[in-house]
Amino acid sequence: SYELAQPPSVSVSPGQTATVACSGENLGNKFVCWYQHKIGQSPLLVIYQDNERPSGIPERFSGSNSGNTAILTISGAQAMDEADYYCQAWDRASASVVFGGGTKLTVL
């Protein structure tokens, strides 16, 4: 089955740029979505189709996807961005939604 790998944690200082990686075999041939998940809340879609932002998502969130790695970039990270971030893709072979294991972003 298809797998997506993420680092368990990433730390960034306020105002700096945070990057969260997601890796999978030939991931660049698939579309990747990213979700922000804060404790006690429902997940929030922050990026779809690799690099598109839904309405209401700040411009500091951006995405890229090439080769075997997709990247979520948060430019000028803020304390409110502390959350778990999950990448997600569709595996055509198994007709399945696949989530990465999640990355805990700490802003300090």
Next chain:
Amino acid sequence: QLHLQESGPRLLKPSETLSLTCSVSGDSFSEEIYYWGWIRQPPGKGLEWIGHIYYTGNSYYNPSLKSRVTMSVDTSKKQFSLSLSSVTAADTAVYYCARQGGGFLEGYGMDVWGQGTTITVSS
């Protein structure tokens, strides 16, 4: 404004069947571009996809859960449901319903989520 709300029993015993319903308020339920799905998060773990269903009843399930999962849809009530049989403690999780905002291959994500409901399996 689209709103999703999960409902169903929250405490189950091992071997019982989990049954959840997601009620959809808004006008998009039978629109052809959307799928409706279930995702869960066990305590201390990440998100796990359970499955999605189309308003026609066409469905996709997580291969690891497929033998125990059944999803159904009631367009007249704007509801879709999840049935998970033979539950164990490993099925204890927060269960979310969500709307898939377009085609899976086309990279549309799950853009509207319910608030989630905590399901506990314990003897």
